[in-house]
Amino acid sequence: MSRLYGRLDELRDHTQRQLDGVLAQGGGGTMQNRSERDSFAEMYSQRLARLWAVENGLCFGRLDHADQTSLYIGRIGLSDDERRLLIDWRAPVAQPFYRATPANPMGVTRRRHLQTKGRKVIGIDDDLLDLDSLAEADRSTLNGEAALLASIGARRTGRMRDIVATIQAEQDRIIRSGLDGVLVVQGGPGTGKTVVALHRAAYLLYTHRERLARRGVLILGPNPTFLRYIGQVLPSLGETDVLLSTVGELYPGVVATRREEPHVAAVKGDIRMAEVIAAAVRDRQRVPRKPVRIDLGGRTLTLDVRTLEAARNRAARSRRAHNPARAVFVRHLLNALARQWAKQLGKGLIEEDELADLREELRTEPAVRTALNRLWPYLTPQQLLIGLYTDDGRLAYAARDLKPAERELLRRDPPRRGADYWTESDVPLLDEAAELLGDIDEHVLRAGAWMAEEERAAGREAERDEREHELTYAREVLELTGMADILDVERFASRHRAAEEYLTTAERAAADRTWAFGYVIVDEAQELTAMAWRAVMRRCPTRAMTIVGDIAQSAALAGPRSWSEVLRPYVAGRHREETLTINYRTPAELMETAASVLALIDPALRAPESVRESGERPWAVRVASLTDSLGEIVKREVVEGGRLAVLVPDSLAGPLGAAVTSAVEGAVAGPGPEALDAPAAVLTVADAKGLEFDSVIVAEPSRILTETPRGASDLYVALTRATQRLGVVHTTRLPTALAHLTPEPGPPGAPG
Numbered sequence: 001m002s003r004l005y006g007r008l009d010e011l012r013d014h015t016q017r018q019l020d021g022v023l024a025q026g027g028g029g030t031m032q033n034r035s036e037r038d039s040f041a042e043m044y045s046q047r048l049a050r051l052w053a054v055e056n057g058l059c060f061g062r063l064d065h066a067d068q069t070s071l072y073i074g075r076i077g078l079s080d081d082e083r084r085l086l087i088d089w090r091a092p093v094a095q096p097f098y099r100a101t102p103a104n105p106m107g108v109t110r111r112r113h114l115q116t117k118g119r120k121v122i123g124i125d126d127d128l129l130d131l132d133s134l135a136e137a138d139r140s141t142l143n144g145e146a147a148l149l150a151s152i153g154a155r156r157t158g159r160m161r162d163i164v165a166t167i168q169a170e171q172d173r174i175i176r177s178g179l180d181g182v183l184v185v186q187g188g189p190g191t192g193k194t195v196v197a198l199h200r201a202a203y204l205l206y207t208h209r210e211r212l213a214r215r216g217v218l219i220l221g222p223n224p225t226f227l228r229y230i231g232q233v234l235p236s237l238g239e240t241d242v243l244l245s246t247v248g249e250l251y252p253g254v255v256a257t258r259r260e261e262p263h264v265a266a267v268k269g270d271i272r273m274a275e276v277i278a279a280a281v282r283d284r285q286r287v288p289r290k291p292v293r294i295d296l297g298g299r300t301l302t303l304d305v306r307t308l309e310a311a312r313n314r315a316a317r318s319r320r321a322h323n324p325a326r327a328v329f330v331r332h333l334l335n336a337l338a339r340q341w342a343k344q345l346g347k348g349l350i351e352e353d354e355l356a357d358l359r360e361e362l363r364t365e366p367a368v369r370t371a372l373n374r375l376w377p378y379l380t381p382q383q384l385l386i387g388l389y390t391d392d393g394r395l396a397y398a399a400r401d402l403k404p405a406e407r408e409l410l411r412r413d414p415p416r417r418g419a420d421y422w423t424e425s426d427v428p429l430l431d432e433a434a435e436l437l438g439d440i441d442e443h444v445l446r447a448g449a450w451m452a453e454e455e456r457a458a459g460r461e462a463e464r465d466e467r468e469h470e471l472t473y474a475r476e477v478l479e480l481t482g483m484a485d486i487l488d489v490e491r492f493a494s495r496h497r498a499a500e501e502y503l504t505t506a507e508r509a510a511a512d513r514t515w516a517f518g519y520v521i522v523d524e525a526q527e528l529t530a531m532a533w534r535a536v537m538r539r540c541p542t543r544a545m546t547i548v549g550d551i552a553q554s555a556a557l558a559g560p561r562s563w564s565e566v567l568r569p570y571v572a573g574r575h576r577e578e579t580l581t582i583n584y585r586t587p588a589e590l591m592e593t594a595a596s597v598l599a600l601i602d603p604a605l606r607a608p609e610s611v612r613e614s615g616e617r618p619w620a621v622r623v624a625s626l627t628d629s630l631g632e633i634v635k636r637e638v639v640e641g642g643r644l645a646v647l648v649p650d651s652l653a654g655p656l657g658a659a660v661t662s663a664v665e666g667a668v669a670g671p672g673p674e675a676l677d678a679p680a681a682v683l684t685v686a687d688a689k690g691l692e693f694d695s696v697i698v699a700e701p702s703r704i705l706t707e708t709p710r711g712a713s714d715l716y717v718a719l720t721r722a723t724q725r726l727g728v729v730h731t732t733r734l735p736t737a738l739a740h741l742t743p744e745p746g747p748p749g750a751p752g
């Protein structure tokens with residue numbers, strides 16, 4: 001161990017010296033000198049960050065082979081002048097560490113798991129794989145799961161940890177599956193879908209670094225709290241350049257913070273919205289059925305219907321998006337107007353350059369500009385959507401294939417200054433609109449005349465948020481990589497924004513709506529709507545993707561019934577599917593309860609098998625009033641230690657959040673960064689998606705079950721978040737699926 005850490009220290013010192021050398025050269029020289037220096041500085045600091053990230057658990061395993069050779073397995077590869085000291089867990093020769101079994105030992109006689117604390121080995125756990133060479137006494141030590149059980153039984157910290165030391169064979173197969181094509185990983189709760197997807201990203205970046213470093217990797221998760229929860233896994237594996245995002249964050253410049261009502265989200269997510277958006281754009285290209293007169297102060301020019309239609313048809317035939325096609329439309333009309341004007345001036349046949357002069361004169365004429373803007377306006381996606389939501393006429397035209405009640409659900413008031421307007425389900429629609437509208441000329445953008453003041457204010461606000469976000473990110477990276485003392489947060493953040501070439505691939509990708517990623521991973525993929533899938537697929541034209549999720553956990557109203565149904569429009573029949581079957585999170589006693597709720601979703605579904613028992617049965621307590629009693633119950637449970645979540649129906653989130661936070665010190669209500677660090681957090685099921693806690697209390701399960709059309713899925717998700725203990729607190733009768741729970745003596749006043 002000391003040789004490995006000695007080598008690590010040497011490499012760090014060396015890289016630090018290289019970085020210092022580059023930084024000492026200062027900012028002078030030609031553009032090219034500077035740019036080269038910046039790329040070296042970037043490269044050395046990334047390498048340094050990687051070397052710091054592997055400090056803990058640098059080496060976690062050893063393989064002893066039948067030919068008496070041994071290999072040490074760790075987070076990175078290390079060699080000195082003479083030999084390989086440590087093998088990166090992702091290298092092909094490390095594979096037997098995860099896959100060898102007594103039946104197929106892959107040349108390995110012993111697999112050793114090393115538990116370390118700091119730089120010391122504190123425990124060893126051996127798998128003997130060569131049955132023939134085992135003495136009878138040794139055979140009883142076949143406890144390959146000791147390291148695994150120690151890891152999954154450990155208290156949770158509020159952040160997901162990497163599992164390099166204990167990846168299981170079925171997971172390893174998925175992690176190392178080839179890069180190309182769409183891989184779907186279906187698995188019940190706690191089967192490691194998320195953690196496997198993250199290790200897959202690290203594996204692919206290691207194996208295909210060239211290709212992926214250039215185009216980047218995108219990981220999509222269900223909400224910002226979840227992204228924070230998983231945010232440390234890749235850096236701890238030495239990979240920092242991956243973009244983690246929610247669907248709501250996919251559209252640069254839009255902060256989608258408003259919550260959406262489920263029925264509205266269902267309409268906005270429906271595939272029919274693609275046609276609604278397309279029709280909304282066409283609506284803005286319709287020409288009037290009456291001639292348009294343009295008054296030029298004493299002189300009147302007229303655009304008749306035939307000319308207008310001809311201009312529109314020519315623009316449509318150009319096959320350009322709406323904004324770029326405007327140039328074609330405008331040129332046609334300006335020509336017509338110029339000719340008409342020449343005629344009025346008494347000129348017969350005129351030369352092209354004379355016509356061009358007239359055209360230019362007309363172009364700057366305010367009355368002409370106003371008329372043209374009205375006929376074919378420049379539009380941002382935001383303007384198009386606001387125009388659609390707020391105008392009954394436009395809605396009736398574009399959404400004529402929707403039912404009147406569905407149209408009504410789309411109806412909104414115009415944005416008010418300072419109030420959040422966009423929701424996560426608007427983002428795929430904005431993206432769809434952006435595709436159809438195309439870019440607006442830079443000089444028009446600068447003129448800014450067409451842009452509403454509200455929008456510019458929103459833009460400035462988004463910029464401020466972005467800056468905040470950058471600082472937090474920089475702080476986290478520096479703390480995590482142990483570089484906080486070396487680089488200043490502001491400087492680190494500004495280095496990333498000062499110029500294009502300073503940006504990492506992930507940062508450049510985040511700022512560019514049309515970026516095509518080299519690889520995309522979608523987590524909790526059952527939550528994506530049809531419109532969201534379109535936006536995601538646009539970002540991955542090569543379809544090199546991993547999609548992980550659990551159809552049974554879908555909360556969406558029109559959630560998918562199968563992965564084939566989801567993927568048919570994009571890779572009809574050409575995806576590969578893997579299933580994870582073992583639950584590493586939830587003990588068997590809790591899973592039994594969850595399984596009866598799973599049967600409500602579909603009796604044919606099987607819950608994954610738990611890898612362990614906790615010895616603690618889930619309990620239930622009936623109380624007269626949740627707001628009066630929940631605080632006390634949570635307080636008692638918090639004493640048990642670990643992190644606790646109280647999962648509540650949406651409709652009770654306010655009062656129960658208040659009840660618990662006032663009774664329990666340090667408790668927080670609602671999602672957000674604090675929810676992961678607090679001893680107790682009150683969350684709705686949607687906010688707890690993908691997360692896990694040592695202990696979970698589910699409040700009023702019958703309401704969770706009936707409150708939404710996919711209530712059974714919500715309750716199933718809620719019951720499968722705990723790693724140790726589960727309790728249910730209720731005022732009304734328990735749903736039949738939970739009727740078997742062990743009653744607990746309730747607090748005073750409980751009806752029993």
Ligand SMILES: Nc1ncnc2c1ncn2[C@@H]1O[C@H](COP(=O)(O)OP(=O)(O)OP(=O)(O)O)[C@@H](O)[C@H]1O
Pocket residue numbers: 148151152160161163166167168171187188189190191192193194195196550584585689690691692720
């Ligand atoms: N091989 C492993 N070694 C150690 N821990 C593991 C292993 N596989 C999974 N785990 C742990 O099991 C827990 C569940 O994993 P994860 O969150 O990835 O599951 P999931 O399938 O995404 O669950 P859900 O669908 O409920 O969100 C995590 O704490 C994870 O670290």
